Amino acid sequence: MKLEIKNLKKSFEKKEVLKDINFEFEEGKIYGLLGRNGAGKTTLFNCLNEDLDIDSGEFYLVDKEKRKIESNDIGYVLSTPVVPEFLTGREFLKFFIDINKDNIKDLKSIDEYFDLVKLDKDDRDKLMKDYSHGMKNKVQMLVYIIASPKVLLLDEPLTSFDVVVAEEMKELLKSIKKDHILIFSTHIMELALDLCDEIVVLNKGVLEHVDNNNLTNKQFKNKIIDILKGEEDA
Amino acid sequence: MLNDFLISFKVKNAYTVNQIIYSLQRFPLLGKLIPNSLYKMKCFKIISIIISIIIQIVKIFGFKLLYILVFLIYPLSIYQSYSQELIIHIYLFLALIGCFSNTEIFNPTKDKYYMIVLMKMNAKNHTLSNFIYFLSSIFIGHITAMFLLVNNIVSWYNIILLATLTILLKFIAINFYFYRMKKSNKVINENKPSSWSVYFGLMIGGLALAYGLPYFNIVISLPIFYVFALIVIVLGLLSIKSIFSYDKYAWLYKKLLNKDTVFAPQQDNTQVIATNIQKQISVDKNITSDKSGFAFFHDLFVKRHRKILIDSAKKTTVVILIVVLVVAILTLINPQIKTSVNSFTLLFLPYMLFLMYFINTGKNITNAMFMNCDHSMLSYRFFRQSKTVLALFKERLKTIIFINLLPTLTLAISLCFLLFITGGTNNYLNYLVIFFSILSMSIFFSVHNLIIYYLLQPYNVGMEMKSSTYTVINIITYWACYYISQMKVTTLVFGSLMILFAVIYSFISLFLVYKYAPKTFKLR
Ligand SMILES: Nc1ncnc2c1ncn2[C@@H]1O[C@H](COP(=O)(O)OP(=O)(O)O)[C@@H](O)[C@H]1O
Ligand SMILES: [Mg+2]
Numbered sequence: 001m002k003l004e005i006k007n008l009k010k011s012f013e014k015k016e017v018l019k020d021i022n023f024e025f026e027e028g029k030i031y032g033l034l035g036r037n038g039a040g041k042t043t044l045f046n047c048l049n050e051d052l053d054i055d056s057g058e059f060y061l062v063d064k065e066k067r068k069i070e071s072n073d074i075g076y077v078l079s080t081p082v083v084p085e086f087l088t089g090r091e092f093l094k095f096f097i098d099i100n101k102d103n104i105k106d107l108k109s110i111d112e113y114f115d116l117v118k119l120d121k122d123d124r125d126k127l128m129k130d131y132s133h134g135m136k137n138k139v140q141m142l143v144y145i146i147a148s149p150k151v152l153l154l155d156e157p158l159t160s161f162d163v164v165v166a167e168e169m170k171e172l173l174k175s176i177k178k179d180h181i182l183i184f185s186t187h188i189m190e191l192a193l194d195l196c197d198e199i200v201v202l203n204k205g206v207l208e209h210v211d212n213n214n215l216t217n218k219q220f221k222n223k224i225i226d227i228l229k230g231e232e233d234a
Numbered sequence: 235m236l237n238d239f240l241i242s243f244k245v246k247n248a249y250t251v252n253q254i255i256y257s258l259q260r261f262p263l264l265g266k267l268i269p270n271s272l273y274k275m276k277c278f279k280i281i282s283i284i285i286s287i288i289i290q291i292v293k294i295f296g297f298k299l300l301y302i303l304v305f306l307i308y309p310l311s312i313y314q315s316y317s318q319e320l321i322i323h324i325y326l327f328l329a330l331i332g333c334f335s336n337t338e339i340f341n342p343t344k345d346k347y348y349m350i351v352l353m354k355m356n357a358k359n360h361t362l363s364n365f366i367y368f369l370s371s372i373f374i375g376h377i378t379a380m381f382l383l384v385n386n387i388v389s390w391y392n393i394i395l396l397a398t399l400t401i402l403l404k405f406i407a408i409n410f411y412f413y414r415m416k417k418s419n420k421v422i423n424e425n426k427p428s429s430w431s432v433y434f435g436l437m438i439g440g441l442a443l444a445y446g447l448p449y450f451n452i453v454i455s456l457p458i459f460y461v462f463a464l465i466v467i468v469l470g471l472l473s474i475k476s477i478f479s480y481d482k483y484a485w486l487y488k489k490l491l492n493k494d495t496v497f498a499p500q501q502d503n504t505q506v507i508a509t510n511i512q513k514q515i516s517v518d519k520n521i522t523s524d525k526s527g528f529a530f531f532h533d534l535f536v537k538r539h540r541k542i543l544i545d546s547a548k549k550t551t552v553v554i555l556i557v558v559l560v561v562a563i564l565t566l567i568n569p570q571i572k573t574s575v576n577s578f579t580l581l582f583l584p585y586m587l588f589l590m591y592f593i594n595t596g597k598n599i600t601n602a603m604f605m606n607c608d609h610s611m612l613s614y615r616f617f618r619q620s621k622t623v624l625a626l627f628k629e630r631l632k633t634i635i636f637i638n639l640l641p642t643l644t645l646a647i648s649l650c651f652l653l654f655i656t657g658g659t660n661n662y663l664n665y666l667v668i669f670f671s672i673l674s675m676s677i678f679f680s681v682h683n684l685i686i687y688y689l690l691q692p693y694n695v696g697m698e699m700k701s702s703t704y705t706v707i708n709i710i711t712y713w714a715c716y717y718i719s720q721m722k723v724t725t726l727v728f729g730s731l732m733i734l735f736a737v738i739y740s741f742i743s744l745f746l747v748y749k750y751a752p753k754t755f756k757l758r
Binding site: 098 | 512515517526527528530531534535538539606607609610611613614615616618619622756757
């Protein structure tokens with residue numbers, strides 16, 4: 001399975017945010033999408049999730065043949081997590097499982113899912129309006145772990161977790177990467193290097209793969225910084 | 235100083251223009267035609283300067299004219315007396331109220347915030363130049379309006395004297411405020427009095443003196459007026475000096491102008507409503523639901539928002555019951571009331587439309603739905619799938635209609651009941667028509683509120699109302715109801731048409747929702 005993006009363009013008025021995006025994301029890998037603030041990472045995700053209409057180009061999944069991305073194929077964890085505040089975490093998961101029953105493989109119990117992201121027992125039956133940022137983020141992530149969509153987009157997700165939870169989340173992501181295409185945006189390079197199998201840089205509206213063949217960690221870092229910085233001057 | 239004034243006029247102009255473009259762009263269809271480059275265009279700037287000047291002229295002449303008409307001429311026509319003393323009497327008390335509640339100097343405006351805080355203009359120069367403009371516009375506006383409207387009653391020198399006093403009174407009031415600030419060391423904000431009860435007490439007292447005393451034939455006589463004028467002139471002239479020499483304007487505005495005081499009224503609307511609605515979520519641990527899927531989700535939403543959703547409908551019902559009871563008792567006591575209530579019930583149906591417009595809680599419900607539910611849920615892709623949107627729409631429609639049914643049925647039965655106990659009607663069909671047309675009105679408003687929410691989804695991610703179409707449709711609905719309620723037709727005709735209309739409207743709108751809502755129901 002592959003996620004292919006071809007000649008994707010998106011501008012706001014005259015400002016070309018995404019100029020010409022071409023890329024193939026492959027199954028079983030975690031991609032780190034690096035880009036400076038305002039580079040267009042969130043915009044790219046919004047386009048892929050069809051929150052925004054694109055100006056031109058196309059993106060699709062290639063299974064055996066090319067097919068359109070359906071709602072169940074994609075999950076998108078927003079950088080500021082949003083959850084229905086009038087429900088408890090447990091109720092939200094129950095609702096989600098109820099309506100997606102047919103699409104969920106090897107369904108577990110709700111508590112097993114909560115254990116997976118290590119959400120405190122006491123918090124599970126609290127209204128989510130009293131959840132912290134990180135707790136909301138966990139719930140949002142959990143929803144997509146349950147649905148297990150082919151493509152999972154994570155917009156700067158680990159920024160809101162404390163070190164311990166961030167570490168747990170990294171393990172979690174690594175454990176689900178088989179059978180999935182995980183794309184993980186961040187402006188923090190260390191995080192990307194630490195977690196991801198492949199690094200792609202979004203700069204000046206184009207997406208560029210950074211090959212780390214035969215490079216030491218140090219050299220690789222410098223190469224990325226050069227790309228981020230160099231084209232800025234050009 | 236003239237220079238200061240011109241700069242601030244230009245800046246003010248610039249952001250009014252930007253605001254005009256911004257709101258035009260948010261207009262349906264037309265908005266798409268307006269590019270961002272308009273912000274930079276020269277000719278548009280010039281057009282907008284002309285518009286700004288026209289607005290200023292309307293403000294100077296039009297508003298003052300309206301002011302004199304509404305607050306002076308209209309009350310005079312009620313008193314049926316047009317004496318010079320009466321006009322002077324009312325005018326003076328209004329000027330007294332105005333001088334303390336509208337000083338311009340103590341008004342934290344956006345203009346001042348932009349100019350003094352953001353653009354670092356000299357506080358004193360900016361304030362005084364705009365203050366002079368403010369006073370001149372009052373002076374010219376009032377004199378023009380008075381000459382046009384009461385020239386034949388009030389002599390020309392008294393008109394000029396009155397306008398002069400208005401201005402001098404403002405100087406005195408400001409001087410008084412300066413004095414109070416020095417004493418208490420607290421900054422005065424004319425829009426946020428330290429005590430609202432004192433503020434309203436003085437306002438109402440002033441208004442009572444202005445309009446109440448003449449009722450008892452007590453008005454300020456001309457000699458007293460001249461003595462009063464003399465005192466005001468002396469005090470006013472003394473105050474002018476201290477206002478122009480006051481040197482702490484910078485300090486004053488540093489304290490007075492902050493985001494809370496300047497932008498509070500606008501923020502209130504979205505932010506405070508949002509947090510208020512959030513607070514309304516019931517934390518009762520016992521609330522659960524044994525349903526599943528969408529029904530479960532919606533059930534919990536309704537139960538946890540009981541307070542805002544159901545309680546207001548209950549309150550309305552109680553009020554209706556009390557009113558009906560009182561009317562019923564009155565008809566039993568007084569036969570004259572009885573006959574008039576009888577004919578009234580048969581003519582009341584058009585007004586009912588207007589009443590139902592206000593009773594219907596659909597808009598509050600959709601509001602709560604957005605703030606506490608859809609705002610977050612719409613970012614989940616599964617929530618935007620057509621089958622989800624439509625399944626939830628169905629649940630919600632049922633709930634809105636159901637919640638509104640309680641006051642509606644009460645009202646419908648009450649009206650039939652009143653008709654019955656006041657002597658009934660020859661045509662029994664009237665009962666049926668009254669009952670079903672009120673029912674259909676309620677269903678109409680429920681459907682209407684929900685479908686425009688689904689088809690136009692007017693909020694953006696920041697929970698601000700962004701769709702001008704939505705606003706326009708709401709205004710049209712209001713006026714349509716108002717005009718229809720003015721119609722004089724028989725119950726039978728009106729009621730039947732209403733039922734027919736509601737049925738057709740509901741079918742068409744349900745069709746539209748099923749066809750378009752999956753596309754339109756998303757975050758703006
Ligand atoms: N709705 C929008 N309208 C206009 N400009 C936008 C909009 N959304 C994003 N942008 C612009 O697009 C650029 C990329 O933004 P974003 O995708 O949020 O960057 P990132 O997530 O990489 O920090 C920014 O310059 C931003 O100003
Ligand atoms: Mg971003």
